[in-house]
């Protein structure tokens with residue numbers, strides 16, 4: 136069975152994921168249109184439902200079918216004025232780890248803005264997903280090429296390989312990490328930033344952006360510990376971001392949802408009851424967002440820093 140339809144964990148390929156949630160693609164398509172003005176009707180392989188699974192071994196949560204968003208989908212997403220993820224926490228934290236590094240590969244680099252945080256580095260941006268496919272303007276040494284091709288041509292070339300807010304978009308994260316590691320010198324650092332499933336994000340109900348064709352997998356600290364073992368990597372850090380200003384309303388929306396319905400919360404539900412709760416939570420969060428947030432509260436980003444072992 137192709138990976139896209141497999142209900143088995145992309146890493147633990149002989150282990151079936153447990154079903155967490157079943158989502159009607161018809162409802163999801165309506166939500167994308169209503170919430171974001173985006174048409175996903177041609178994106179999901181004509182599937183009637185999407186299934187969210189959880190691997191019992193590594194706790195990775197992943198959707199089937201795992202269909203990546205098309206160029207047209209991302210072209211629409213990029214039109215949204217707020218679309219580019221806020222990567223301040225990741226960039227600052229990663230730059231600290233890379234202070235003594237000279238060669239860095241940034242996969243899914245966008246316009247290469249991470250290069251501005253690494254003045255001492257020889258920076259290479261890799262953009263396998265760009266819809267534009269044109270290398271201009273290219274002040275940051277951006278290459279337009281697939282990761283697999285790049286890994287074959289630059290095997291063990293870099294001292295560090297980074298990818299920020301990319302892993303959750305790819306249909307086979309195990310292949311992605313394998314190729315990323317191929318680019319890395321023994322002893323080099325792999326730094327991956329993802330949305331943190333162990334945060335308020337997983338308490339939001341019907342959060343469209345966290346579903347396919349946008350996000351295909353959800354990651355938490357425990358998952359990376361299992362993946363580190365499988366790829367013989369040494370985890371140096373698993374850093375959770377604080378709640379930043381731009382996400383305060385979402386944070387309070389999740390808290391208000393929990394307050395209004397303290398039991399377990401479905402990630403996605405068609406029930407009218409949840410639509411009402413989400414609407415009240417959204418309105419309440421508009422006021423609550425001005426309250427102070429305790430420093431220990433967990434924000435939406437998780438940064439994994441791991442070291443490739445000498446072969």
Ligand SMILES: [Zn+2]
Pocket residue numbers: 144145146147190191192193194195
């Ligand atoms: Zn697994």
